[in-house]
């Protein structure tokens with residue numbers, strides 16, 4: 001069985017995993033009013049992979065003739081990255097802008113551990129890469145849903161893992177070691193889909209120093225491992241949320257967990273980093289490269305929905321032709337298409353490490369795309385809310401619309417432009433409300449790393465030598481070794497005097 005059906009996926013996550021939500025232990029994830037929504041989103045990945053329309057995109061055939069999900073293939077060419085981007089975008093279009101629940105963040109974790117363990121084995125003679133390969137084969141055969149746990153709870157952010165003062169467990173670390181494996185303690189936070197997957201990849205959240213050796217840790221763990229506790233985020237809608245009042249939130253619950261490791265045993269064959277502290281940051285960095293490109297891919301789809309809602313609200317309110325509204329709509333289309341173009345560029349102009357046999361998205365472009373959409377997100381929301389009107393804050397419940405006694409008033413007075421059914425305007429206002437939710441704000445700013453993380457990556461990976469050569473050339477400052485892009489250019493005609501005066 002290489003490609004699971006929806007039914008097989010749902011059945012396969014009914015085990016003894018310790019999942020809590022709203023102060024209660026959950027016995028069956030698949031029937032719980034909120035978690036069921038998360039399960040449904042995970043199931044969409046399986047539904048898409050099973051659908052003949054997407055077979056060419058989603059399915060690969062291995063050397064034994066067995067089908068497997070393309071996401072388990074290591075990223076070896078630009079075409080792989082472009083195809084992966086398409087997988088994310090098709091999934092996001094299907095799931096109202098969300099990237100699915102089975103093969104998103106975790107796959108970027110898999111790509112990170114693939115690249116970094118190959119590098120470690122090559123540089124310092126460890127033998128982690130074959131373990132990663134064996135793990136990949138197992139997930140491939142099982143058609144696993146996979147999550148990644150990167151973000152530690154971190155305590156005092158100004159202190160490194162080993163220097164925390166209240167207790168030593170703000171970053172995940174090894175507390176015991178036997179011949180067969182390690183025992184780990186600590187907690188990761190905001191871990192999307194951890195409760196509804198088959199495998200969780202765990203990697204460090206930051207670079208480390210020698211003192212942090214016990215914290216330099218990467219491994220894979222099963223969601224039902226003994227001592228692993230998933231405390232799920234409060235869902236932003238009530239148990240009985242309906243489609244009319246919460247068109248997005250009633251269906252979307254990416255189910256982030258506070259993931260507590262209460263002395264969890266990890267067998268050696270699932271350990272991919274243990275104490276090699278110099279490499280800790282590389283796991284986080286490589287994950288971010290892949291994951292920010294994935295984020296750019298789904299955000300541009302989510303933004304299609306946002307700009308569409310703004311255009312429809314303008315239409316329904318009868319203001320679509322007003323110049324200030326058209327300016328705002330143009331801005332929103334620019335926001336959407338620029339996010340898409342930057343994300344696409346990060347995959348098209350990817351970086352290649354031939355020795356390791358992997359490609360990864362261009363770090364500057366993928367970070368720029370993530371930074372771009374997060375930095376301008378509140379401006380986009382401002383335009384959307386401005387166009388929609390104050391009704392986004394005051395809209396009555398669907399129970400009023402559907403009530404036989406007062407429904408006709410809601411129907412009559414919440415109408416907009418002639419010819420537009422009130423129900424359509426009502427639904428669109430509710431969609432706008434969901435698009436402006438605290439979840440959307442949190443995930444847009446912090447999901448895939450905070451703005452500071454992107455600024456740091458852009459600063460670290462930008463081609464400063466090229467910028468400097470450009471400025472020196474224009475200012476007439478001689479450079480011994482200009483950047484290759486500037487080293488062999490034609491002389492600009494007016495520069496003869498500079499040559500004569502020997503200043504270039």
Ligand SMILES: Cc1cc2nc3c(=O)[nH]c(=O)nc-3n(C[C@H](O)[C@H](O)[C@H](O)COP(=O)(O)OP(=O)(O)OC[C@H]3O[C@@H](n4cnc5c(N)ncnc54)[C@H](O)[C@@H]3O)c2cc1C
Nearest residue numbers: 148149150151157190191192442443446447448449450452
């Ligand atoms: C919906 C959602 C889903 C997510 N899914 C996942 C997931 O599946 N897996 C996963 O591993 N993570 C996930 N994340 C976590 C995400 O990567 C983090 O939220 C992000 O990296 C920011 O970390 P934080 O939330 O701890 O905020 P913080 O790091 O506390 O950031 C708060 C502020 O503090 C600043 N700051 C932090 N440290 C320092 C410092 N040392 N010096 C100066 N300033 C500092 C930040 O720049 C920011 O301005 C998810 C997050 C969200 C919101």
